[in-house]
Amino acid sequence: MFSIDRSRARRRGSVLALLMATSLGLAACSGTADAGGDAAAAAAGPHLADVTPLADPHTFVGPSTARLAESDVVPVATDPRPQLPVTVTDAQGTSVTVHDTSRILALDLYGSTARTVVELGLLDSLVGRDTSSQFPEVAHLPLVTANGHELNAESILDLAPTLIITDTSLGPWDVVLQMREAGIPVVVVDARRSLETVGDLIRQVGAAVGLPDEAELLAERTQERIDRTEREIAEVAPPAGEGLRTIFLYVRGGSGIYYLFGQDSGTDSLITGLGGIDVASEIGWTGMEPVTDEGLIAMQPELVLLMTKGLESTGGVDGLLEAVPALASTPAGENRRFVDMADTEILSFGPASADVLEALAVAIYAPGATAVAE
Template sequence: MPLPRTLRRFRRSTIRRTGWAALAVVVVSVLWVNGFHNIGTANGAGNEQCVSQPVQADPVAPVLPQVTSAELPEPRSITGPTTAYTQTAAINPVTDAATAVQQLPTTFTSSDGAATTVTDTTRILAINQNGGLAAAVIGLGFGCNLIGRDTATDITKLMPGNQQLPLVTQNGHELNAESILQLAPTVVVTDASIGPYDVQLQLRQAGIPVVMVPIAYEDGVDGVAPQIQFVANALGVPALGEKLSERTQAEIGTTIQQLGTMAPTDPDKKPRVVFLYLRGSVYYWFGAGSGADSIIQSIGARDVATEVGFAGMSPTNAEALVRAAPDVIIVMTLGLASVGGIDEAVQLPGIGQTPAGANKRIVDMSDYEVMSFGPRTASVLAALGTAIYAPDLAYVPEADPAASTGTGE
C-alpha cells in the first residue's frame, strides 16, 4: 500500500491524454475486429470452471476467544511483537443467482462526476489499492465474472479452488492500460486510490464504462456499507447491496461488541495505540480521518492520534512520537519487513523511546487486509483486537504466510 499515492490521490493531468486516448481507441478497435466483443458471454474468473464459495445470506461473525478483560493481563503490560492473522480470506457471496435479480442498464454519476452507464457485467475488472472493490464484487455474487486483479487481490484465497487472475498493475499500483484492454472488460470498477487517472479516462474514451467509486477509507468502518452499496447499484443489484451491507454491518457490530468485553473498561488501562506506515527509514503516522483511527477505536483501544489532534496521513518526527507515548504500534507486514524486522524497527528515531518500542510491542498485519474496508472488515477487527488483548490466544495459520503476504508481481 504505497503511501504517496494514498496521500496525493491523483492529479488529473491532461498531459498526453489525447495521444493515449487515441492509442486506446486503436487498440480496442483491433480487439473488436478480432472478436473480443463476443467474449463477454463467458464467466470471468475463468468461465464454467469457476468455483464459487457457498452462499451465506446471514451474518457469521468471526470466532473470538471466549475471555473477558478480567481474565486477561492488562494490555499495557504485554510485551513482544504479534502478527495479526485473519482466520480465513474466503468471501461467501450473498447469492449464487445475482443475474436473476439484476436490472441493467444502470445509469448513475461516478464519484468523479462523470455520468456512467453499465449495460454488461459479464467481464468485470474491480481494481483499487486495498482490494476492497473486488471483495465487494465477490460478496455480491459476481466473483466468477472477475477477469483481472490489483496487487491486493488474491483470488486463490478469496475464492479457493480458482486460479490466479492476471495482474493489471505495474510498479505496485500503477494501472497498465494495455493489460486492461487485452482483457476486454465490459465494466471497470475502480477509485482514486489507484491510477494514474489518465488511464481510467483512456478506458472511458475507448468505450468501456468506468465506475469511479467514492474512497471508503476516510470514513473507516462507517464507510464500508456505503461502498458496498455503490458497487451494487453500479452492477444493477441494489437489493443484493442491501443484503451484503446488512450482513457486513451485523458482523462488524457483533465483533466490536465482543472485543468490548476483552478490552479494559477503565480508560486509563486501555492501550494507547498508533498506526505507523513504515518504509525504509521513513515512517508516516496515520491520524484522524485516515481510516486507522476508526480501526483503533472499533477494537476498543485509545487512538492517540485523535487524542492529540493529529489528522490525516503525513510524516511525523521522533519528538512527536515520543510525546504520544503509545503502548502499541500497529504496522503493515511488508512495511515492517522493509525496515528489517522488529529489532530494526525499534531502532528508528523515536520508536525505541516509546513504551511500545521499549517493550517491542509492535502488531503487524498484512498490507492487503488491515485497511481493506470491505466484506472482511469484521475479520480484520477480530484479528487485530485479539493480537492486542490476547496475543497468546491469537490465530496463527499452520503455514505461516508472513514471508509472502503480498500478491504483487
C-alpha cells in the first residue's frame, strides 16, 4: 500500500510532461522516430575508476557529453513468482487488484518504471514500451506513445495488457481512464523523481507486480550502488562546501523554452550527489520556472547541466550563449562549462541512477575521457 499528495504529484508531473513533450516534438521534426535512440547507439563511456580526474575542476574550459558506461541489466531474480492476486492502494488512493502479470506495460516520462520491471526479473512480461525506455533489453518492443510522450489508446489496447503501471507524467489522462474502463488494472505510482525517491518507486512497482521481497532486494542493491558511486565521486570532487556551483537548465531553442530547475525538482539531489553546490536551491528557486537574467546573475554558476537535444536545439554552446546572454556573464558561460546527457537518461531516477551519476561525474571531473561536442 502506498499513498502521496495527489494534487502536487499531478501538478509537477503535468508541467514536466509538457516540457518533455516539447523535447520529443523537436526530435520528431528532425526525423528521429525515437528521441534518445541516438543515445542508445552512442559509444559507451568509461567508468570513473578508469579515468584520471582533473587537478582542479574549477579551472577547466570547454563542454563535454556524459555517456553511460557499459553495464548489463542484472535482475535480482531469474525466475520470480509473483504473489497474486495482490491488491494495492496506488499513489492516487485507488484500490487496484492485480490478477495477472503476464502482459505488462510500464510507462512513464523517464523510462525508470520499465527498467524496474526488468530488474525485478519480469522482462518477458513486458509487451510494449514508452519513448523514454531506450535500454537494449526493451528497445525491440513496440511503442505505445506517439508524438513524443502521448499515450496512444489504440496501441495500448492492441497489446492486450493485463497490467499497466504508470504515473501522472504521461497523458492524456483520459487514456488512462479509458484503460480502466476497459477493465485493465492500472496502478499509478508516484511521479516525483529524485535520488531520494528511487527506493520508494522500486517498492511501489514491486508491490504492483506481486514481488515485494524482490523489490526490497532491488531497492537495497540500488541504494548501495548509489552510495558507493557517491563515495567514489567524493574522492575526485572538491571538498565539501567547495564544489562547483551548478544549475540544471531545460532548453528548447526552437520553442523558446528556457527553464531553470530548482529545489524539489529532482535535479537538486542529482547535483548534490555529484558533489556540486545546487545554487538554484541556494537562492530559494523552487520547482521549474522560466530562467531570468537576474536569477542567472545572482547564481553565478560554474557548471550547467543540460539534456543533449536541448543543447542541440539552440545550436550548441554558441547558440545557447547567444540566446541567453546573461549566461555568458557567468563563470559557466565564460569557461563554456556545459555538460549534456541524453534526454532519456539524465533524469531517469531508478535502478540506473548510479550509472547516471557515474557518467555525469566522468564528464565533469575527467572531461577529456568523454566525447566533447561544441
